[in-house]
Amino acid sequence: MNKQDILSSQKVGETSRLYINNNNASTLITDLKSLLKLPVLIANVLPVFTGFWLALYFSNASFNDYLGMFLLTIIGSTLVMAGALVLNNWYDVDIDSIMARTKKRPTVTGNIPLKVVLIIGIILTLLGFILLLFTTVEATIYAFIGWFTYVFLYTMWSKRKYTLNTVIGSVSGAVTPLIGWTAIASGFHIVPIILFSILFIWQMPHTFAIAMRKCEEYRAAGVxxxxxxxxxxxxxxxxxxxxxxxxxxxxxxxxxxxxxFVIATLLNLIWLGICINGLFMRDDEKYAYINFLYSVNYITILFLLMILVTSPVSQ
Incomplete structure (x- = not known):
């Protein structure tokens, strides 16, 4: 089923009715979580916060003095990322209708009409950029790079055509700490560059693990x-x-x-060991599952650790 078929199936009379009248609150919340890809959205907020926090630390600045800037940065970047994720759902409705793990998204079920989804994505994006413009131009530029890369270069151009899509998509996730950092200081510093590098590299094996687990679904959808x-x-x-x-x-x-340094190095060595062992494992499903779980915990621990070791309590 292509996007035109899905659009035509959503009659004008149906789309004009208020969504909340046709669904209970629980269904509405579930659909919104799915539309916003809430776990992905939350995961992308942490690097923004880490970048902001480390910029304060290396600038010897007080968090209280930048509370307003913090709120603008977090809320603005979250809205921009949410907008990108919603637009991804809107554009990918045809392949989402094929893949088992995405068949219940409101864009596929029709619980939220595609026109409404498109409007939501645009509004969230614009609101996010408006808020970020009250931070710094540099932070706004990095947010735009992430948004443009994810929506156009990844979703609309490379995802269905090239295996390079993972590399391109990784750029959008990797700029998140740069948004937080540049709200406070210039991005021409070794720390934000390394944060970008960590996230960019991390996303490759993480995404490959997901792709291995859902290989047949991606194959069926032509991704x-x-x-x-x-x-x-x-x-x-x-x-x-x-x-x-x-x-x-x-x-x-x-x-x-x-x-x-010790903990980060240990985490890297353990992951390397998992990957080496994986070369000899015959159970590819098990290997992909182990790798996926480790990658999620790896990045969470690493970025929380950066905050912990630079907090006043640890000094």
Whole structure:
């Protein structure tokens, strides 16, 4: 079913009715969570906060003095990211109707009409950029780079055509700490550059693990993910290479202290071990699941640790 078919199935008379009249509050909340891809959205807020926090730390600035700037940065960037995710749902409705894990999204079920979804995505995006313009131009530019990359270069251009889509999509997620950092200080600093590098590299094996687990769904939907096009062996080798690229990065963050360096290095070595072992595992589903779980916990621990070791309590 293509987008035109889905649009035509949503009659004008139906779309004119208020959504809340046809669904209870629980369904509405569930649909909104799905539309906003809430877990993904929340996961992207943490790097923004970490970038902001570390910029304060390295600038010897007080959080209380920048509370207003913090609220503008977090709310503005969250709205921009939410807008991008909603627009992704709007554009991908045809392939979402094929994949089992996305068939219940409100864009597919018709609970929220596609025209409404498009309007929501645009409004969220505009509101987010308006708020970010009250922070700094640099922060707004990085937010725009992330939004444009995700909506146009990833969703609309590369996702269905090229395995390079994962690399392109990783850029949009990797700019998040730069948004937070540049609300306070210039982005031409080693710390935000390394934060970008960590997130960019991390997203590759993380996304590949998801693609391995959902390989047949992506294949059915015609999405050019690496496991679909080149198989699991090639995917495993690339995952190993990307994780290995994470190994030297903690060296550039030695200013965060010995504790951070040791823990970050240990996390990298464990992940590298998982990937090496994965080359010899026959159970690809199990390998992908282990890798996915580890990657989620890895990035959460790493970025929370950055905040913890630079908090006043730890000093």
């Amino acid at each position: 050019a993910m690496l496991p679909v096009v080149h198989g699991f062996k090639m995917t495993k080798r690339q995952m190993l290479v990307y994780v290995a690229c994470l190994l030297p990065l903690p060296i550039y963050l030695l200013e965060l202290g010995t504790t951070f």
